[in-house]
Amino acid sequence: MNFPALNKQFYHLVAPDIPNDWEVEELLEPYLDQSDEVCQEVFKCIPAIWPISTSLCCDFLRIIPETLKILPLSQLSSWVGEILDRYELDGLRAAQRFMRDVESGYMNRSNAGLVLLGEVEGRLLTFIRGVAGRDLLIAPGNAVFTDTETIFLPPELAVFSASADNILLYKLILAFQWAYIANGTFTLPDPIAQEPMVDSESSLWLNTFFASFPQPLFARDCYFFLETVRAARFLEQALPGLMRAWAKLPCFILPGAEDKNISPQAAVLSDLQSRFLNGSLLEAWQEEHLPVLRDYWRRLLGEGVNGKDSVEAVKAICAAQASHEAEGEEYEGITPLLFQGEIRLSAVEAVHRQRFLRQGEELVHSLALHLASLPKEQLEQLLRSEEEKENGATGLESDVTMIMDSEFAGTAAEPQAPLLITINNEEVQLSEEVAEQVRQFHDEFGHLPGRFLSSAVGRAGEGLAPDAHPGPEQGGELQAPICYDEWDHRRKGFRKNWCVVTIKELPDLRSGFIRQTLSKYHGVVNRLRHQFEMMRTSDRFARRQRDGDDIDLDALVESLADGRAGLPSSDRLFIKLLRDERDIAVVFLIDMSNSTAGWVGNAIKESLVLMTEALEVLGDRYAIYGFSGMRRTRCELFHIKEFDEPYGEPVRERIGAISPMEYTRMGPAIRHATSLLAKTDARVRLLITLTDGKPEDYDDYKGEYAIEDTRHALLEAKMAGIHPFCITIDHQAHDYMDHLYGPVNYIFVNDVRKLPLRMPEIYRVLTS
Amino acid sequence: MGGANIPLEEHRIVKKPYYLAQGSEVEIACAAYRSGLPLLLKGPTGCGKTRFMQYLAWKLDRPLITVSCHDDLSTSDLVGRYLIRAGEAVWMDGPLTLAVRAGAICYLDEVVEARKDTTVVIHPLADDRRELPIEKRGELLIAPPEFMLAVSYNPGYQSVLKDLKPSTRQRFVALSFNYPELEQEVDIVCQEGGLERDVALSLVKLAIMTRNLKDSGLPEGASTRLLIQAGKLIGDGVDIQTACRVAVVEPLSDDPEMLAAVEDMVGSLF
Known part of the structure; x- marks a missing residue:
C-alpha cells in the first residue's frame, strides 16, 4: 500500500481527532512493507483502541510489525480485546506491559490451560457456598487468604497444563480456606481464659500468642502449617472426592526449597511442607523426637485434634528450635503452599470488628423496639435507674446479666428456653425473636456489652426506637450501586462492569401537578378507566366443547335431532368456562435527560399520570423508573414506583417531582429494568421506554457506539423473554429506531401534546 | 348413581x-382423623408428604383418593358432572364426592395450583359442618366420620399470587414437613434406595450442599426423592458419578454454571 492511501485511511479512522503529521508518518512507515491483508486487519483494530486511549493505540501500531512475527493474524482481534480488558482493569501501564509481553503473556499462556478467575467465578462461588453452607464471597487478590467472609484468589491460574487441573486447584484453595474458617483456625480463643472476651477493640488472641515467642513469625508459620495438616484431615472426611483428585495431581514444585541460605527453622518447615505434600509426614513424625508431635499426629488420625492441640505443638516445636536460634540466619518466613495461602490476622480482625459493630447495631435496634413495647411503668423504671447510673460514679456501663429461665437450665430444652435479662436489677423478659438474636450474638462474640443495653434503654426512652434505622435521605441512594457490562461494538465484546447504576430517590417536591392534570383530563380519565375496565380479566363461556362444566343444551338438542335424522351426531356437548387472566408485568423507563425540559417533560408526566390511573383499574403489575446521569460511573435510576408498591400519594408526588436532569445513557437503564423484570413470574413482560431522543452521554457514549450498546441491551432483554417497546417523540426517530427496536416495536408520537392521550391507547393495543 | x-x-x-x-405427625394425624378435622401438609417437594398420606391411609385402613391440582381444575372436576350417555344425561361423581360417599381419604395434592374459586368448594367440608352441597343435583352430602380431607402445598417456590386464602387456611390442622434430619435421611435413602450406608451418607451430604444454595440461585435443593432415585440407579449398576449427574444434578437446574458447581460438589464428595 502506498503512503498517501494509508495516511488517508488512518485520518479517516481516527476522526474527528487530527494527530500530528510527523507522528502519523512515523507510525505508518513500517506498514509500507506489509501486505494489504495485514494492513487491513491492523487498521480494523484502530477504531476499537483509539477512542479508549490514543497513546495505547500509537504503541499498538509501533509494536505490531514485530508482534506479528509471533502472533498469527487470526488471533489479533482476541489479543486486542484482552489488551483493552487490561487497560480497563489496571490502566495504561498494565496494558502496555501485556502488549509487549506477547510471547510469554499471551501466546504461551493461551495453550497452557490457563483459567481466569472471572470465567469460573460464578461456578466456584456456587460450589463453595453449597459446600460451606454460608454466604462466603470470592474476590481476586494478590495473594491467597481469607478474612472469614471473603476468600481471595489469584486472578488467574496456570500451574498445570490442563485447565481442568487448574480449576481443581481453585476448588482446592477454596476448600482449604473454608476448612480454616470452619475449624476456627484464625479465631481461636484464649484456651486459659474462662469467658472469651472479644470486643470491637480487642485483637485476636492468636496475635498475643505469636508475640509471646522470640520469633513470632516462626511460631505463626508453625501454627499455620499444623492447622493446614488439620484442615487436610478435615477435608478428607468432608470432601473425600476432592482430596482424592488432589492426590492424583502432579506434585507442586516448592519454591524456595533449594535456597541454601535459609535459616534452620525455615529448613525444618520446608522439610515438613514437602513431606506433607508427598504424603510422608507420618514417617517424619514417627521418628520425630518430640513426643508432642508424635502424639499430635496419632490423635489427628484417631479422635481428631483441635486448635488448642496445635497451640501446644507449636510451643513444643519452638522450644526445641530455641537452641538453634543463636546460629544461622534469622528466620524470614517461607513461601506458603499455594492452596494454603497466607494467614492474615489483621484482615480477620477487621471483618470481626465490622461484624461486631453491625450485629451490635441490629441487636440494639431490636432490643430498643422490644423495650419500647414494655409497659410504661417498667420502661420508666429502667430509664430512671439508667440515669442514676450515669450520674453516679460507679461504673459507666449498666449491669447486665443474661439468665436462662431456671426451670430449663441444664435440660435438653435449654437452647430454646426463654431468656431473661436483668438491667440494673430490673428483670426483663425477652420475646423469642430478640432472645434468639441475643443468643446468637452471645455465641459468636462471647459476651453482651452492657453499653448495648444502655443505648437500647436510651433509644426506647426517647420513643425513637421504631425509627432507629434512619430512612434513606432525600435524593440519597436507595441501595448499593450495581455494575453492568457495556457493549462495545468496535471490539465485539463487553466492557466488564463498565457502568455503575445507582438507584436514587427523587427530591421531595410537593406540587399541585397531579391535581391539575387530573382535573384537566377529567373526562379522559373517566373514559380511560371505563376502557381499561373492559380489558380486565374476562370470564366467558365457550360452547360446544368436548368436555366442560355443564351440558350445552343447544348442542345436545341439535345432536339428538341429528341422531334421529340419521346424521352423525356431534360429541361437542359441553359448556366450558374460560378465564383469561391478564398476567402482565411492565416497567416504564422515563427519559429524564435535560432535553426534556419544558413542555416535553410536562407531557411525559401527564401521560404517566393518565397511564397509572388506567393501570390501577386494570390491575397489571407495573414499575416506573426515571433514568439519567453523567458518565459511566454515575448512571442514575430514579425510583418512582416499584412493582409491589401500592399506587398512592407518595407515588403521585414522585411523578410530580420528575424533572430534567442530565444525559441519556440508555444501556444501563435497560439492563437494570431487564433484571427487575426477569425476577417477576408474569407471563407477559413488557419494557416500555419513553424518550425524546437518541441515547447519548457526556463521554464517548454517543453516535454509533451508544446506539449499538442500547441495541445490545435490548437484545439481552429479548433473550430474557421481555418485550421491549419504545414511545418516542424524536422527529429523527425513524433513522435509528428501526435498528434499535425493530420496525414494529416502537411508535413515534408526532405531536407531544397528544402524548398523554396516546400513551394509554398504545398500552391498550399492546396488551390486548 | x-x-x-x-x-x-x-x-x-x-x-x-x-x-x-x-416427629409426632402420625399421632397428630390420627387424632385429627378421630376428631373429624382436615389436614394441611406443607413442605418442599419430595420430602415425603405423599408418602405420609399413603402411610396414614394404610394405618387407618381407608381408601386414598388423590387429586393432583392444576390451574384448570374446576369445581365440576372435583364434585362431578352430568355426562351424556346414549341420549341420557347421567350424573358422574367427581373424586371428592366419591370420597365423601365412601368415607375415604381425599388428598388434594398441590392445592394452591388450583384456582381460588375452586378451592372454596372444600370449605363446607373442611369445617364442623362436614357437608358437600352438590348444587346441580340439589343434593347435600353429609360426610361420614370415616371421611378425611387432606391438602398439601409447597410454600417454597410458589409465587405470592398462589398463596392459600386465609379463609381456606384457617380450617386445617397444619403439619409442616421438611427434609429429615441427617441420620434419618440416611436411613430412608438406605432403605428405599437399597444402598450401603456410607454411599447414602455421601448422597445426603450432597443434598444438604445443594439445599445450602437456596439463596444462590437454586429455588430448591435436591429432595429425598431424588436421592432415592439416584440410589436405585446405583443399585442397578450405574456408576456413582453418573447416577448423581442424571438423578440429582441435571434435574435441579438448567443453568450451566449451577450445573458445573453442583457437579463439582459431586466430584468432591465421591
Missing part, C-alpha cells in the same frame, strides 16, 4: 408403605 361403579378397592393401600416418622 353413575359414580358408584368406580371400584373403590383400587384406592385401598394393602401393603404397608415405608415411612419413617420425623
Whole structure:
C-alpha cells in the first residue's frame, strides 16, 4: 500500500481527532512493507483502541510489525480485546506491559490451560457456598487468604497444563480456606481464659500468642502449617472426592526449597511442607523426637485434634528450635503452599470488628423496639435507674446479666428456653425473636456489652426506637450501586462492569401537578378507566366443547335431532368456562435527560399520570423508573414506583417531582429494568421506554457506539423473554429506531401534546 | 348413581408403605382423623408428604383418593358432572364426592395450583359442618366420620399470587414437613434406595450442599426423592458419578454454571 492511501485511511479512522503529521508518518512507515491483508486487519483494530486511549493505540501500531512475527493474524482481534480488558482493569501501564509481553503473556499462556478467575467465578462461588453452607464471597487478590467472609484468589491460574487441573486447584484453595474458617483456625480463643472476651477493640488472641515467642513469625508459620495438616484431615472426611483428585495431581514444585541460605527453622518447615505434600509426614513424625508431635499426629488420625492441640505443638516445636536460634540466619518466613495461602490476622480482625459493630447495631435496634413495647411503668423504671447510673460514679456501663429461665437450665430444652435479662436489677423478659438474636450474638462474640443495653434503654426512652434505622435521605441512594457490562461494538465484546447504576430517590417536591392534570383530563380519565375496565380479566363461556362444566343444551338438542335424522351426531356437548387472566408485568423507563425540559417533560408526566390511573383499574403489575446521569460511573435510576408498591400519594408526588436532569445513557437503564423484570413470574413482560431522543452521554457514549450498546441491551432483554417497546417523540426517530427496536416495536408520537392521550391507547393495543 | 361403579378397592393401600416418622405427625394425624378435622401438609417437594398420606391411609385402613391440582381444575372436576350417555344425561361423581360417599381419604395434592374459586368448594367440608352441597343435583352430602380431607402445598417456590386464602387456611390442622434430619435421611435413602450406608451418607451430604444454595440461585435443593432415585440407579449398576449427574444434578437446574458447581460438589464428595 502506498503512503498517501494509508495516511488517508488512518485520518479517516481516527476522526474527528487530527494527530500530528510527523507522528502519523512515523507510525505508518513500517506498514509500507506489509501486505494489504495485514494492513487491513491492523487498521480494523484502530477504531476499537483509539477512542479508549490514543497513546495505547500509537504503541499498538509501533509494536505490531514485530508482534506479528509471533502472533498469527487470526488471533489479533482476541489479543486486542484482552489488551483493552487490561487497560480497563489496571490502566495504561498494565496494558502496555501485556502488549509487549506477547510471547510469554499471551501466546504461551493461551495453550497452557490457563483459567481466569472471572470465567469460573460464578461456578466456584456456587460450589463453595453449597459446600460451606454460608454466604462466603470470592474476590481476586494478590495473594491467597481469607478474612472469614471473603476468600481471595489469584486472578488467574496456570500451574498445570490442563485447565481442568487448574480449576481443581481453585476448588482446592477454596476448600482449604473454608476448612480454616470452619475449624476456627484464625479465631481461636484464649484456651486459659474462662469467658472469651472479644470486643470491637480487642485483637485476636492468636496475635498475643505469636508475640509471646522470640520469633513470632516462626511460631505463626508453625501454627499455620499444623492447622493446614488439620484442615487436610478435615477435608478428607468432608470432601473425600476432592482430596482424592488432589492426590492424583502432579506434585507442586516448592519454591524456595533449594535456597541454601535459609535459616534452620525455615529448613525444618520446608522439610515438613514437602513431606506433607508427598504424603510422608507420618514417617517424619514417627521418628520425630518430640513426643508432642508424635502424639499430635496419632490423635489427628484417631479422635481428631483441635486448635488448642496445635497451640501446644507449636510451643513444643519452638522450644526445641530455641537452641538453634543463636546460629544461622534469622528466620524470614517461607513461601506458603499455594492452596494454603497466607494467614492474615489483621484482615480477620477487621471483618470481626465490622461484624461486631453491625450485629451490635441490629441487636440494639431490636432490643430498643422490644423495650419500647414494655409497659410504661417498667420502661420508666429502667430509664430512671439508667440515669442514676450515669450520674453516679460507679461504673459507666449498666449491669447486665443474661439468665436462662431456671426451670430449663441444664435440660435438653435449654437452647430454646426463654431468656431473661436483668438491667440494673430490673428483670426483663425477652420475646423469642430478640432472645434468639441475643443468643446468637452471645455465641459468636462471647459476651453482651452492657453499653448495648444502655443505648437500647436510651433509644426506647426517647420513643425513637421504631425509627432507629434512619430512612434513606432525600435524593440519597436507595441501595448499593450495581455494575453492568457495556457493549462495545468496535471490539465485539463487553466492557466488564463498565457502568455503575445507582438507584436514587427523587427530591421531595410537593406540587399541585397531579391535581391539575387530573382535573384537566377529567373526562379522559373517566373514559380511560371505563376502557381499561373492559380489558380486565374476562370470564366467558365457550360452547360446544368436548368436555366442560355443564351440558350445552343447544348442542345436545341439535345432536339428538341429528341422531334421529340419521346424521352423525356431534360429541361437542359441553359448556366450558374460560378465564383469561391478564398476567402482565411492565416497567416504564422515563427519559429524564435535560432535553426534556419544558413542555416535553410536562407531557411525559401527564401521560404517566393518565397511564397509572388506567393501570390501577386494570390491575397489571407495573414499575416506573426515571433514568439519567453523567458518565459511566454515575448512571442514575430514579425510583418512582416499584412493582409491589401500592399506587398512592407518595407515588403521585414522585411523578410530580420528575424533572430534567442530565444525559441519556440508555444501556444501563435497560439492563437494570431487564433484571427487575426477569425476577417477576408474569407471563407477559413488557419494557416500555419513553424518550425524546437518541441515547447519548457526556463521554464517548454517543453516535454509533451508544446506539449499538442500547441495541445490545435490548437484545439481552429479548433473550430474557421481555418485550421491549419504545414511545418516542424524536422527529429523527425513524433513522435509528428501526435498528434499535425493530420496525414494529416502537411508535413515534408526532405531536407531544397528544402524548398523554396516546400513551394509554398504545398500552391498550399492546396488551390486548 | 353413575359414580358408584368406580371400584373403590383400587384406592385401598394393602401393603404397608415405608415411612419413617420425623416427629409426632402420625399421632397428630390420627387424632385429627378421630376428631373429624382436615389436614394441611406443607413442605418442599419430595420430602415425603405423599408418602405420609399413603402411610396414614394404610394405618387407618381407608381408601386414598388423590387429586393432583392444576390451574384448570374446576369445581365440576372435583364434585362431578352430568355426562351424556346414549341420549341420557347421567350424573358422574367427581373424586371428592366419591370420597365423601365412601368415607375415604381425599388428598388434594398441590392445592394452591388450583384456582381460588375452586378451592372454596372444600370449605363446607373442611369445617364442623362436614357437608358437600352438590348444587346441580340439589343434593347435600353429609360426610361420614370415616371421611378425611387432606391438602398439601409447597410454600417454597410458589409465587405470592398462589398463596392459600386465609379463609381456606384457617380450617386445617397444619403439619409442616421438611427434609429429615441427617441420620434419618440416611436411613430412608438406605432403605428405599437399597444402598450401603456410607454411599447414602455421601448422597445426603450432597443434598444438604445443594439445599445450602437456596439463596444462590437454586429455588430448591435436591429432595429425598431424588436421592432415592439416584440410589436405585446405583443399585442397578450405574456408576456413582453418573447416577448423581442424571438423578440429582441435571434435574435441579438448567443453568450451566449451577450445573458445573453442583457437579463439582459431586466430584468432591465421591
